[in-house]
Amino acid sequence: MAKKASKSKPKATATKKRNPFKISKQNKIILGSLLILFSIALFFSFVSFYFSWEHDQSLLSEFKNRNEEAKNLLNKFGASISHFFVYKGFGIASLILPVLLCLTGIYMFLGLDKKGLAKKWIWGLLFLIWFSIAFGFFAVESPLLGGLVGYEMNDFLQDYTGKIGVLLLLIFGLIFILVRLFNVTPEGVAEYFKSKRKELSADFRSARPAEDNDIEDDIPLGIDDEEQVLVDTYTHKEEIPHLNKEEDDFKVTVPKEDEEELAMEVEQIVEEPEEIDVLASKLVDDFGEFDPTLELGNYKFPTIDLLDAHGVSGGITINQEELEENKDKIVETLKNYKIGIAQIKATIGPTVTLYEIVPDAGIRISKIKNLEDDIALSLAALGIRIIAPIPGKGTIGIEVPNKNATVVSMRSVIASSKFQKAEMELPIAFGKTISNETFVVDLAKMPHLLMAGATGQGKSVGLNAVLTSLLYKKHPAEVKFILVDPKKVELTLYNKIERHFLAKLPDSEEAIITDNTKVINTLNSLCIEMDNRYELLKLAMVRNLKEYNTKFKARKLNPNDGHKYLPYIVLVIDEFADLIMTAGKEVETPIARLAQLARAIGIHLIVATQRPSVNVITGIIKANFPARIAFRVTSKIDSRTILDAQGADQLIGRGDMLYTQGNDVTRIQCAFVDTPEVAKITEYIGSQRAYPEAHELPEYIGEDSGTSVDYDIEDRDKMFREAAEVIVIAQQGSASLIQRKLKLGYNRAGRIIDQLEAAGIVGPFEGSKARQVLIPDMASLQQLLDNEGL
Template sequence: MKREKKAAKGSAPDRTMLKKEIIGIAFMLGSLYLICAILSFHPDDEASFAALRWYDIFGKAASDVAESIHNPFGLLGARLSAFFINSFLGYPVILPVLSMFFWGWSLLRAKSLKPALFFFLYSVVISIVAASMFGLTSAPFSDVMAGTIGRMLAALLSTVIGFTGAWVLLGVIAVVLTFYMGKSVFAALSRIVVTVMSAASVPAEAIRVWNEERREKRAEKRRVKEEKALRKKEEQMRSVPAPAPVMQPKEEPRPAVPLTYDEPVLPADATPAASTTLQQLISQVPGEPEMIIHQTVREKEADLDERRLKVQTKDREAYRFPSIDLLEKVPEDNDHIDEHHLAESKRKLLEKLAIYKIEVKRISTTVGPRVTLFELELAPDVKVSRVKSLENDLAMALSARGIRIIAPIPGKNAVGVEIPNGKPKTVWLRSVLQVEKFKNSKMVLPIVLGKTIANEVYIADLATMPHLLIAGATGAGKSVCINVIISSLLYACSPDKVKFVMVDPKRVELFQYQHLKNHFLMRFPGIEEQIITDPQKAVYALRCVVKEMELRYETLEKAGVRNIGDLNRRFPEEALPYIVVVIDELADLMITAGREVEEPIIRIAQLARAVGIHLIVATQRPSVDVITGIIKANFPSRIAFQVASRVDSRTILDSSGADQLLGNGDMLFQPSDQPKAMRIQGPYVSSGEVEAITSFIGSQHALKNLCVLPAPDSQKGNGSQSSGSTEKDGRDSMFEEAARLVVMHQQASVSLLQRRLRLGFSRAGRVMDQLEFSGIVSEADGSRAREVLINNEDSLELLLRNLDG
């Protein structure tokens, strides 16, 4: 009995130790699983399992969802990573999870749990501090690094103690915690790392020895093979008799060998054999690879004035397209190629690549208006990343700015290097419009973007984009690009086919299009001007477009069609025009109106394609608070002009390259159906040419049926009031006071009602419409002030009594 009691007493500590080891192993495995799941977080997974409840994770619906999960740790890993990243502390949560591994390690090795407890407390506080710091930044990755708690604490601290105070407080907390708690915690962690590394060093040493033996065997085989080949070559040389010496005449120095073209120019009496000989002489340049210059595209010219210029509109008013002679004549271009500059660029390029032991097999070049593309076919053993990393070195060797490397060129076994030309050529708007491609285009909304490196005129269809985002630094060419797009639409489309909504917060970029008010510009209820410059009016105008979009969807539903193209083909007499919304400076609207302007833009971008409403948005501040993630997701087609840094380029295009552009219309265009951006030189159109086009259209007879957008639904917070502010007969409660005000001042405008009666913009516009309906003021005439039709207050009182009676 005594022995059994002793055995029982001796086995109790062993069981306790075994239980601690099992718990420790469970903690370590669980923490490793969580860390790997968090590091494998994918932002698209949350949309897949959003409708799947937690208790359905083992059901049949979970198997369908699991097929679309990107996280390699399954549906559970995707849920846990989405929770920790989005709804908790973001990626800094890895520190508290790592403390679980420390707990397990301490239990497994029967160590004191005090260091693990200190590390847990330290990691929790430090992760909260790190998440709050990331919440204070506006970097693209701040959302996943801060989480919901980090953003909430950052907003709270910046509101209470200010942005700078928040940074100072969080930095002091991090330094103090690391100073007081870091010594013991990091000492324990270092001991764990040393133990783990020593345990892993044994198999690592075995693998290293095996690799060395394998490398020596390969080197030995290669040496034996080279010796055999050398002996064989020596035997062949001994068997061939030496030729008799022949006296050669003294060679005259040969002239420099010209560069190779795709179609070399030969004499008139040259034979096919002579052609072959010439090609060999050109390509066999000692010590350098072959270089071929591709012939650029020659667009077939066409006279736009030969088409039918005069057409009938719906209201039986004749409309005449603008003549191509309104644009300046293009200077003659002899298509001369500076061969000396090409040869010098090639030599410098090869010399720099040879320094880094990068072998080039073949070079082909394409000379564009502003840059020349060198296509380098590399040796099979050269990595593409090596060439990509030499971007700055090549720019220094060539003494040029704007060196851009395309590694690799899509669809080709080559790496592209774009080098600026010594003498750049200007692309004129007339030269890209007066081509057969534009004249015979079958696109719905053709817009000319410019010329590619191969001198090919690039025309895109705005209807298939369906929206376009334009961004770049000041003076890089955004406003000229907008003028080119609008001008190409004016040359291609009649007023029955397209209408414009123009928003110009800078007030000076789109004022020339006022001449289009009777033909192409949409009107807004309660607003005199048709080119919007006020931010609050811009919000109202965009909501009018949203209301038009909703009404058009109702029309499509009643007609039983899916898009505006099918509707116009089925009912040509009731065809709806396409609407192009042009916003010249989005950053100014985002600063002044913020969320109010972002909401209608997103709604239009998401839904308006099917009903023929398209957005063209430009900004000179490509930051994440202006070009938000939601806006980028709905603008797959983007144009990037020259920017200051790679961060700005990635914000626009999700890739670098725009920071290497040359300015003055040099752009990168990212089509929605291509993986990489293409370089295009935008055409130049002067303000005088735009003025000539718009004046020509404005001088024609005004259309009788002008398009007016519907008024948006009343919403709180935008100056519009609820239905409780109206009296009987639908008149506003401020109607009589507004009538007395305009009669007393003998002038009528929406801004006057806003200032004197303290009304919101939408409500003031409705009151002005009621005054017009009652015969107190005249109809709106563009930007001119309305005429007051009542001369004195006595006549007004008589009119008001008649209205009430």
């Protein structure tokens, strides 16, 4: 079939090219003029036929005889053709034929659209028949008016319907023509009469004062003298109350709405190309579309063999015994509570098996839901989750963990066609659902992700799965990560891809942020980046990053105006609770701002936390993170905080997770990617040619920079001296250093730094950079403090 179709295609185009019916413009002019002239000839011969037919009729058989001459204007030709059309045809109505032919000629001559012409022909022929029958009916005595067709048709119709029937048919024909062709409606006719009356009365009124009484007498006005034109003073409507008999002289003609509908040729509007478009298309023609990946044109995406299969070669192994056992237990338990089951079905997933049950009619769902703990007890298994009812299915689901869970390897999900073929901006393969389908979502659509789970339940593996997915799908030019890792060990492996995939503040040494104080600067810098990007989007008159980049690739945005290809930025914060504890409100504000506004400009946040308590995941943060993942948590309250539903406390850990992006909660087994695998991937990418620097974020200069604080020596912190020593020894003016070495809180360390600045030991705040230490060694410090009288 497909073959056939593809074969027939070129043929069709070939015939299209050589269309035999297509008449060239010259031929159209020739043919058009021929038709016009022919129609004129016809017209004259038809008209003159009426004056000469008696004489010419006898000559019809003498057509070839050159000595005989007909009286018709077009001689024997005219006599013959007129005889055919007028006498044997349609009578006087045949005059419509030359009109139609003439019109066709004009259309061809001028090359007008043929659509309107067809309509005219249809109406013309209808008229031809109607007139022919009408003349045949009314002018029986003069058969030349109706022609043979008119006569015969009358005869035929009258045999069946009688005279009255034919008359009614003719009236119907007339109404049909008036309504369809001239759009005549009763209201239209009434309106016409009204306007005519108005005109009349106006004429009378204007004529009256100028006229002498004598003249008035002489000229019949058609209105009785006494009957004045009444002017309704209220509505200003003028009325003529009665028209006298003479009014009959006025002929009423129905207004004809332009009899012939003029065919209009609509010329295609060709948008004038804007100067910028012309330039852009020229640039694209010359250089091709802008390719952001060109700078690292030889970049090779990580290969699948860098990932481990984790001993899982085939699919899930089904343990029939276990299935039967669980089924029996469920049926029995429910029976104990007098709940009968009409049907039961099992779907085996990698970690849990879903038993879908249809209870007997009349059983209340809440009853089963309340038995959750009892069922779990009788099945002697952890992690039973009851979904009553399963959304969109009308059944009740009981998820029972498998005795031997199957590890879902990252390799299997990355290799899946669902992920490979995913046409998403930022595709993430999380793992497999309960029905063993690969679960792929678009981070760009989420647009931010909140992850929570008690320690050791698979959060870090989850984060790695997210990052790995993106590394397998995205070129270094397309996405940049900002990694915040207070635990300092989880994400260090990504240091190797710093110059490929990471973004950092200018002058900061490490791309992966492990110091909570620096997070604030990074977040604020991201806010600046966000504002800058919005500005660029506004200038480019586009609504989101995708449109912007498409426009930029098409070379419609001039880099000289500050436009550049904008990569997606993914900010990953591993231990959010820790960040909130140390930096509090200072981070919450920029995070909330980013979460609220950054979706359109391609900045996406992934925030993971161990403690999903309400003071960490505040309302404002929750409201802006519609996509949430819960690994196993310790309490129902935590589950509610993160998912707005319970269930996360029932998970079995080791990557067993619940995902929600709104209402539905999906249970997924997170793909497992081990640290050595991440090491191999980062090694593979890191060993390739990279950009000279990590992607640079805009510089952020803190509000308090440059403000030299004056502290009274008496008010100095008790740990001031120790802090000064720490700073001078390390030659690094950072609050976090004091925090770590002296085990102080963030706020206190910050205050000490300010006091050190006031004492002239460290320099002023320099944005993301550590403050400069102004004292070179311990001896100088000692001297300074002694001078102060301490």
